[in-house]
Amino acid sequence: MLGATPLLADVGYQSNWVSILGEPFMRNAFIGGVLVALAGGLIGYFVVIREGEFAAHALGHIGFPGATGAVLLGLSPTLGLAVFCIGGALVIGALGQRAREQAVATGTILAFATGLGVLFASLASRSTSTLTNVLFGNLLAISAGQIAVFAGVTVLIAAVLAVVARPLTLASVNPEVAAAKGLPVRALSICFLVLMALATTMAVQVVGTLLLFALLVTPPATALRLTARPARVCGLATAIGLVSVVAGLVISVMFNLPPSFFIVSIATLIWAITTAVTR
């Protein structure tokens, strides 16, 4: 996510877009986008059944000063992003178990973190591209190293969810029954938030903090309108995320415009059509 975007040509139809798709950075972009869509689809079901949409939105913003602060200290912005997102998840988890209990405090932390991010960004003299990348993402600048991290994080999210899926579902829809059955409701809540922080760290690098919602929340929310079966929601959300990322990337190359715009537009379009049809 560092560095200037490799595509600096003028806006307009690019007749050589097919050959651009074959470039190594495009391969990284596709793999990175697919991994993020996968992670988002897996965690997305729990984001929507826990009403954790606001927390997801907030975590992206909480990561913002992490990334800009890391640049200020000469560290990897991805690391700063991850540390702040996970730290934010732990703070939100400590505030309460239900989305409603967390809302005001989460919003306050969100605003503070954004302010801090702006401060850090202005202090770091060469941070303009980092700032843009964190706010809007830059899938075309994903490196092979980042791909490896994405793959590891996606496997981790899948593995943890495979273990906690049912207790986490019960604790999400029915916390009182889950507690009566002796499930560690609070620990499950924190576990979910940390997984969401990991997915957020990835998604920020693809679409940025400002557009993160479209990749973590919009696909599962769309899927949930079509089915309430958990496995189908995960599958459908992943598919919507994949279509958005892949089609968004191709179109962005065809017209030499930022992929984030098209990814978010496609996800929004699918959501809008689904909402209209299922009304």
Add this chain to the structure above:
Amino acid sequence: MIGTDRPAAVALRGAAAELGGRTIWSHGSFEVPTGGMVCVIGPNGSGKTTLLRMLLGMVPPSSGEVDVLGAPARQGNPRIGYVPQRFGDTVGSAITGRDLVRLGHTGTRWGLGRSVDDESRVDAALDAVAGSEFAAQRLSTLSGGQQQRIAIAQALVGDPELLLLDEPLANLDLRNQREIVDLLAELRVTRGVTVVVVVHDLNPFLPHLSGVVYLLDGHPHYGPIGEVVDEELLTHLYGTQVRVVRTAQGDLFTGSG
């Protein structure tokens, strides 16, 4: 129906409940026999929910002892089924009735393992509450009475010996109230389950009731039916004039005025 050889369904010995440093109730000493249908009544905030949560091991007694089915109350007791207050409100639209019922049995299972027995248990629980027809729908699209049936099926799916329900008739119209009461009375007989229900109005339960736990003046008591339902007590309990009428069928009715 009420076996004297079996340990009491619920036994409190000098039990007290404390929340946030405040004593909610104290000096609870009573036994509820197994096999009955028992209502828990008391004014708002008197600690009825707290009592159920104590039986579930979620609120440890601040003093005294609490036994459930012959063993100290503990969390994760598979012999208890629980329908919490406002079940439908908390669940939302993201899950079907059937998935919710299944979670009553598989929700404590880590990992992805399934067993063939899971679905037949869910079928049996849904049959028991006459809920098979609407179980495929999302909970939020069901009526209040249907939601309550799903909640009861979720509590039943683990084959409990004791069923605890917290205000299951809240927000139901009279017809649905009667249907849920009849269902609980039927389950008590067909499944031999002891039913303990927190209610605001004893009336719908009176034909089936074996006893009442009443939270009065900060102390829980138990009285078998006949002893507890007298005008003086109920009037005292609710702070309003209550009448008890014995009809030709032997039913008791209470009502204000």
